[in-house]
Amino acid sequence: MAAERPPMIIRPCFQQDLEYVQLIYAHHVLSGAGTFEIEPPSLEEMTERWSRIVDKGWPFLVASPLSDLSRVLGFAYAVQYRDRAAYSKTFESSVYVGPTTQRQGAGALLMSELLTSLRSDGVREVLAFIGDSYNAGSIGLHKKLGFNVVGKLENVGEKHGRVLDVVIMQRTLPPPKA
Ligand SMILES: CC(C)(COP(=O)(O)OP(=O)(O)OC[C@H]1O[C@@H](n2cnc3c(N)ncnc32)[C@H](O)[C@@H]1OP(=O)(O)O)[C@@H](O)C(=O)NCCC(=O)NCCS
Numbered sequence: 001m002a003a004e005r006p007p008m009i010i011r012p013c014f015q016q017d018l019e020y021v022q023l024i025y026a027h028h029v030l031s032g033a034g035t036f037e038i039e040p041p042s043l044e045e046m047t048e049r050w051s052r053i054v055d056k057g058w059p060f061l062v063a064s065p066l067s068d069l070s071r072v073l074g075f076a077y078a079v080q081y082r083d084r085a086a087y088s089k090t091f092e093s094s095v096y097v098g099p100t101t102q103r104q105g106a107g108a109l110l111m112s113e114l115l116t117s118l119r120s121d122g123v124r125e126v127l128a129f130i131g132d133s134y135n136a137g138s139i140g141l142h143k144k145l146g147f148n149v150v151g152k153l154e155n156v157g158e159k160h161g162r163v164l165d166v167v168i169m170q171r172t173l174p175p176p177k178a
Pocket of ligand 1: 028032033034035093094095096097098101102103104105106107108109128129130131135136137138139140141142144
């Protein structure tokens with residue numbers, strides 16, 4: 001059964017949130033297969049990654065409990081899929097929720113807000129590259145948000161002694177509201 005859902009808000013990620021972001025991401029790097037990084041990036045490296053995204057005006061969001069807006073339960077961001085200009089309306093999304101907050105709605109709220117933001121920026125296609133065919137949480141979340149599986153890269157990763165696929169999921173957004 002799903003755990004109780006604490007009230008939370010989705011808001012932009014500020015620099016002071018990045019310690020939480022780094023810790024949440026480090027947990028998933030070390031214990032999961034959703035990301036193919038093996039070594040957790042430092043806070044400095046996460047700050048550089050965050051800067052590169054927000055400096056371009058791309059969305060980087062966090063979920064916070066309403067009871068303490070300085071805490072971060074999870075985060076999501078999107079970047080243009082590839083640099084070449086013809087890809088300007090195709091973005092790649094990522095979402096991570098802390099281990100003690102999973103299945104409480106944060107991932108769905110983050111992704112829903114991320115898609116709203118991308119749509120208002122005129123993005124048309126959103127791709128998610130999900131590490132591990134057995135990543136039920138991420139595949140389930142993206143299905144719930146209207147993504148479809150459009151492909152699978154087989155056996156492209158190796159982590160924790162397992163050979164891993166990448167599942168590619170895609171969601172087409174409606175045109176921006178007038
Ligand atoms: C994927 C992830 C972000 C989901 O976040 P979450 O806050 O736990 O998800 P939510 O509580 O919002 O769940 C939304 C829906 O996703 C699906 N879902 C979430 N976890 C699931 C699981 N373990 N198994 C099956 N479906 C799941 C369900 O449809 C769920 O809706 P429901 O609770 O009403 O049934 C989280 O599990 C996570 O951080 N995973 C590891 C990192 C990762 O793989 N990120 C993706 C890389 S792009």
